[in-house]
Amino acid sequence: xxxxxxxxxxxxxxxxxxxxxxxxxxxxxxxxxxxxxxxxxxxxxxxxxxxxxxxxxxxxxxxxxxxxxxxxxxxxxxxxxxxxxxxxxxxxxxxxxxxxxxxxxxxxxxxxxxxxxxxxxxxxxxxxxxxxxxxxxxxxxxxxxxxxxxxxxxxxxxxxxxxxxxxxxxxxxxxxxxxxxxxxxxxxxxxxxxxxxxxxxxxxxxxxxxxxxxxxxxxxxxxxxxxxxxxxxxxxxxxxxxxxxxxxxxxxxxxxxxxxxxxxxxx
Numbered sequence: 178x179x180x181x182x183x184x185x186x187x188x189x190x191x192x193x194x195x196x197x198x199x200x201x202x203x204x205x206x207x208x209x210x211x212x213x214x215x216x217x218x219x220x221x222x223x224x225x226x227x228x229x230x231x232x233x234x235x236x237x238x239x240x241x242x243x244x245x246x247x248x249x250x251x252x253x254x255x256x257x258x259x260x261x262x263x264x265x266x267x268x269x270x271x272x273x274x275x276x277x278x279x280x281x282x283x284x285x286x287x288x289x290x291x292x293x294x295x296x297x298x299x300x301x302x303x304x305x306x307x308x309x310x311x312x313x314x315x316x317x318x319x320x321x322x323x324x325x326x327x328x329x330x331x332x333x334x335x336x337x338x339x340x341x342x343x344x345x346x347x348x349x350x351x352x353x354x355x356x357x358x359x360x361x362x363x364x365x366x367x368x369x370x371x372x373x374x375x376x377x378x379x380x381x382x383x384x385x386x387x388x389x390x391x392x393x394x395x396x397x398x399x400x401x402x403x404x405x406x407x408x409x410x411x412x413x414x415x416x417x418x419x420x421x422x423x424x425x426x427x428x429x430x431x432x433x434x435x436x437x438x439x440x441x442x443x444x
Contacts, residue, residue: 186253187423190246205246209295212239216289236289240276243292247273259425259440268294322404329400333368340364340390347383352376368394 192198212235218224219232247269251257260266272295275288341360348354353376354363363376367390378384424442436443 183253183255184423186249190250190253191423206296208239208242209292212236212243213290213293215239216292236276240273240289243269244273254422255424255442256440263425265295318405322407325404326401329404333397336393337361337364337368340368340386343386344378344383347380347386348378352379352383364390367391368397370394370398 188195189197189201215232215235250260254260272292338361341364342357344363345354345357345360354360366373367387378387422437422440422442422444424437425440434444
């Protein structure tokens with residue numbers, strides 16, 4: 178594909194600032210909504226019995242269209258691998274794989290609801306650049322807090338192991354704690370304040386451990402929120418645009434950016 182055709186294709190598929198680009202994106206969003214609706218309706222037994230064949234045909238039609246679109250997206254950027262490994266690149270690929278997998282694994286087509294993630298493009302299509310900026314802020318906050326959250330999860334898993342083992346020793350088989358993994362399951366359910374009630378301690382010592390687990394659970398709930406909120410507050414707000422890089426197709430660039438922050442290509 179020559180450069181002029183690639184640029185024209187990129188403008189239509191990735192940009193929403195032109196009539197052709199906006200029309201393409203609106204048509205894409207409508208197709209995504211209809212395809213997800215078809216998958217949902219197919220899971221309703223009375224509807225599937227009556228319209229199952231039509232829904233399956235529609236599912237394959239949308240899958241073929243999305244497959245063609247995915248190939249065109251790869252062809253319209255200078256670095257296809259960069260786009261393929263980006264967030265939307267992975268989502269676009271996952272949006273078509275379940276239908277093909279259904280030929281080998283029955284029911285795999287139900288995973289097509291992941292196509293709903295593609296609706297995030299609506300913020301770019303409607304030129305809601307500030308929402309794109311908010312998404313960028315969330316991603317940066319997640320990356321910045323990842324190490325702290327990993328440490329937090331390690332501490333929680335250690336507590337789960339200790340409490341699960343303690344309940345296995347204290348309560349034993351009579352109360353349903355037939356193994357340490359079973360005790361750990363109880364500890365997770367208790368600390369997360371879910372409380373299914375399928376396993377419960379009977380002795381006073383076991384109930385004391387359960388009470389401690391419940392109190393610890395309430396105390397732990399706020400920690401991940403606090404970590405993430407702190408990173409959001411510390412993150413500097415920036416003006417971003419909905420412009421897509423012609424090289425890697427990534428978005429979220431600063432309003433005054435001349436080069437892509439991901440691949441250094443000129444915007």
